[in-house]
Amino acid sequence: MGKPTGFLEFTRELPTKRSVDERRNDYGEFVNRFTDEKLNQQSARCMDCGIPFCHSGCPLGNVIPEFNDAVYRKSWKEAYDILDSTNNFPEFTGRICPAPCETSCVLGINQPAITIEEIEKHIIEIAFDKGFVQPKKPTVRTGKRVAVIGSGPAGLAAAAQLNYAGHTVTVFERDDAPGGLLRYGIPDFKLEKWVIDRRIKLMEEEGITFKCNANVGVNISISDISREFQAIVLAGGSTIPRNLGIPGRDLKGVYYAMEFLKQQNKRVADRKVEGEDIWATGKNVVVIGGGDTGSDCVGTSNRHKAATVTQFELLPKPPAERILQMPWPTYPMLLKTTSSHEEGVERSWAVATKEFIGDSNGNLKAIKLVDLEWTIVDGRAAKFEEVKGSERDIPCELALLAMGFIHPQHEGLVEQLEIEMDERGNVRAPEKSYQTSIPKIFAAGDMRRGQSLVVWAIKEGRDCAQKVDEFLVGKSLLETADGNAIARYLV
Numbered sequence: 050m051g052k053p054t055g056f057l058e059f060t061r062e063l064p065t066k067r068s069v070d071e072r073r074n075d076y077g078e079f080v081n082r083f084t085d086e087k088l089n090q091q092s093a094r095c096m097d098c099g100i101p102f103c104h105s106g107c108p109l110g111n112v113i114p115e116f117n118d119a120v121y122r123k124s125w126k127e128a129y130d131i132l133d134s135t136n137n138f139p140e141f142t143g144r145i146c147p148a149p150c151e152t153s154c155v156l157g158i159n160q161p162a163i164t165i166e167e168i169e170k171h172i173i174e175i176a177f178d179k180g181f182v183q184p185k186k187p188t189v190r191t192g193k194r195v196a197v198i199g200s201g202p203a204g205l206a207a208a209a210q211l212n213y214a215g216h217t218v219t220v221f222e223r224d225d226a227p228g229g230l231l232r233y234g235i236p237d238f239k240l241e242k243w244v245i246d247r248r249i250k251l252m253e254e255e256g257i258t259f260k261c262n263a264n265v266g267v268n269i270s271i272s273d274i275s276r277e278f279q280a281i282v283l284a285g286g287s288t289i290p291r292n293l294g295i296p297g298r299d300l301k302g303v304y305y306a307m308e309f310l311k312q313q314n315k316r317v318a319d320r321k322v323e324g325e326d327i328w329a330t331g332k333n334v335v336v337i338g339g340g341d342t343g344s345d346c347v348g349t350s351n352r353h354k355a356a357t358v359t360q361f362e363l364l365p366k367p368p369a370e371r372i373l374q375m376p377w378p379t380y381p382m383l384l385k386t387t388s389s390h391e392e393g394v395e396r397s398w399a400v401a402t403k404e405f406i407g408d409s410n411g412n413l414k415a416i417k418l419v420d421l422e423w424t425i426v427d428g429r430a431a432k433f434e435e436v437k438g439s440e441r442d443i444p445c446e447l448a449l450l451a452m453g454f455i456h457p458q459h460e461g462l463v464e465q466l467e468i469e470m471d472e473r474g475n476v477r478a479p480e481k482s483y484q485t486s487i488p489k490i491f492a493a494g495d496m497r498r499g500q501s502l503v504v505w506a507i508k509e510g511r512d513c514a515q516k517v518d519e520f521l522v523g524k525s526l527l528e529t530a531d532g533n534a535i536a537r538y539l540v
Contacts, residue, residue, distance in 0.1 A: 050114065051121025055093030061161035062087060069392050073351050076237040076317045078144075079388070088171055091164045092120035098155035102378040103165060106153025108508040109135050109142075113150060113165055120168055129176035132169060137206045137507060138248060140177075141231060143170025144240050146504045147341075153378035177247070184254040187215040193521045196221060196278040198265050198462065201229025202503045203494025204284030205248075206510025207517070208257050210527050211282075214518045218257045219278070223264035225320060229286055231503070233311040236345050238352075242318060266462030280489050280517050283476055284510065285462070287454040287495035293337065297405025302413030306342050306451035313349050329353035333444045335416055336360040336394075337402055338451030341387070346449045348389030359395045359443070364430050365423045366398035374428025399423055399433070403440065405448060416445045457496045466490065475499050483513040484520070491517050 052058075064087075066072070067079040083091065095117035103113040112131050119128035132139050146166055154162035176182050193216045197208045200222040212218045226232055228245045249259065263269045274281060290305045297303070309327045316322060329350040336346045339362030350358045367384045368375075375381035390396065404417040420439035423430045456474030457463060463470075469477040469486035478485045478492040485492055493513035494506040511527075518525035 050095060050097040051118045052093040053097065055090070055121075056096045056156055056160065059090040059094050061094070061164055062091065063164060064167060066388065072238065073392055076313075076352060078238060078241050082174070083167065083171060088168070089121060089123075092117045092168055094156065095121075095163050096156055100155070102153040102155055103150040103163075106378060106380070107150040108502075108505050109511075111135050111150065111169070113163075116172060117163065117165075117168060120172060125172070125175050125179055126181050128172045129181045132172050133176075136169075137209050137511065138202065139169050139173040140244050140248065141202060141240065142504050142507070143167070143173060144244070145235055147502065149380050149502075149504075152380050155378075158377050182251065184251055185213060186255055187213060189215050190217060191215040191522060193217065193280070194219070194278045195280045195282065195517060195521075196274050197282045197284060198274075199229060199284035199286060199494070199496070200227035200259065201284060201286050201494060201506060202231060203286070203496075203506035203510040203513075204229065204282065205252070206507045207282045207284060207493055207514045208510075209252060209255070210511050210514030211517060212252070212255055212257050214514070214522075214525065214527050216280075216518070216521065220257060220259045221263040221265050221269060221274075222259065222261045223267075225261055226318075227259050227261065233314050234307060234342075234345075235314075236310060236349055237314065237317045238348060239345070242314075264461070266465050271462060271465050275489075280491065280521055282510075282513060282517060283462075283485070283490065283492040283496050284494045284506075284513075285457050285496045287456055287475070287500045288458050289455050289474075290450065291452040291455050293402060293450055293452065295402060295404055297407055297413070300405050300407040300413045301411055302407075302446055303405055303448045304450070306336070306338070306346050306449045309449050310342070310345055310349060313353075327447070329355040329358075329447050331356050332446040333357045334359065334447045334449065335443070335445045336449045336451055338362070338453070339364070339396075339398070340451065340453065342453075343449075343451035344387040344389045346451055347394045348387075348392060350447075350449075351389070351392045351394075355447075357395070358393060359397065359445075360390075361400045361402065361418070362396070362398045363401060363421070364398065365421075365425070372428055401435070402448075406442060413446055413448060414444065415442045416448060417442050454495070454500045456499070473499055480512075483509075483516045489520070491520075 065081045072079040101114045116128045116131040148166040150165045151162040195211050195216045195218050197204045197220045200220050208218045208220050227249050312322050330353045334350045334355045336343045369384045371381050399421040401419050406415040408414045420436040421433040423433045471477045476492040478497045483491045493509040515525045515527045
């Protein structure tokens with residue numbers, strides 16, 4: 050640990066942000082960096098806790114106390130090496146991860162947790178600034194070729210690890226640029242796309258080939274890929290959104306959240322927007338769904354200069370602090386107020402949408418709502434009943450469905466492969482092997498486990514790569530998500 054009394058001397062602080070009035074007028078990131086003094090103080094708070102539960106809280110098993118100590122000592126190369134040993138893309142997780150490591154922090158038992166996510170972001174950005182991040186090229190190639198289908202965090206992590214192992218890797222992406230949900234889902238004000246481009250350039254320098262506008266199963270034959278590559282990794286994500294099948298769903302003005310968010314990301318990137326333009330400008334916007342995607346819709350609608358923005362959640366309002374059924378160090382389902390919520394939104398919980406109401410021209414003009422009364426069992430919402438007499442209509446010209454995703458797209462690639470699916474519609478691939486019902490084909494990320502976090506996708510990509518490496522050469526020395534091995538063939 051850096052300073053034995055650090056957690057007693059300093060409290061948790063976060064970096065400053067640009068003002069709401071300023072940041073609502075652009076799509077740039079708005080979180081400033083810590084000063085050297087503040088960064089030193091925050092890393093000093095990491096205590097000699099004996100058993101650092103933050104390791105288990107992080108799906109990647111990041112070695113958090115050690116890199117905090119290195120940051121405190123300003124040993125930047127050491128801090129970067131420790132972080133890089135378990136996490137391929139800390140510049141992503143340091144910006145958009147919900148930080149389950151922090152809810153497992155031992156200090157969090159009776160004090161605010163360590164600012165692990167921010168420290169992680171500072172380590173990687175300082176490492177880039179100081180030139181520590183260099184291409185890691187394998188010294189020996191195995192002669193094996195691997196196709197990775199999908200360039201989201203799972204696909205990128207699998208590609209990076211397999212390349213480190215000496216295999217020749219090609220990544221196929223159906224969109225016009227790599228990144229998957231990172232590029233065309235997460236708004237630029239949370240993750241500017243130069244961050245992705247910087248990493249993709251590094252991966253290309255390491256020897257990875259990216260093929261964009263390559264929709265395998267549509268304009269790229271899966272049969273050709275099967276003949277050309279010795280192994281295939283499916284990392285296409287969970288892309289089919291959950292629908293809301295109520296009267297009026299077909300009205301103009303009701304859209305899936307990703308239709309809205311992807312369009313804005315393309316506008317910011319000065320790329321062609323396909324289909325009907327979706328704008329929130331001057332409209333009463335209702336976001337249905339209380340998660341991060343819904344929050345992103347709130348922030349984007351405010352930047353569009355919506356007249357009003359309202360967000361509904363079916364479940365009851367969560368508690369602000371841990372309750373008996375959310376003991377430390379489990380991940381607590383607490384009330385989350387994001388930076389987008391800070392920018393302006395009316396939030397309502399325990400509300401169900403009954404009907405989309407249209408005008409004579411087929412345009413959305415209002416939504417019919419009803420309040421719900423939930424029965425709580427063991428701290429969890431178990432069942433609900435509609436509150437009699439609570440039905441009402443509210444004006445709405447744009448409704449955005451942000452209720453999560455149900456499974457990967459089956460049409461095209463998955464159907465053509467005829468691989469086995471699980472009961473939820475995901476590609477069946479056991480966690481011990483990541484291998485599908487076709488031996489040379491593997492699956493990782495949301496396509497395998499269902500909708501989840503970016504940090505889980507990176508873990509899946511890393512672990513899957515190890516299994517692919519074993520399949521190709523019999524034994525793997527690749528790093529696992531637990532960081533308990535070393536990569537092979539690195540300069």
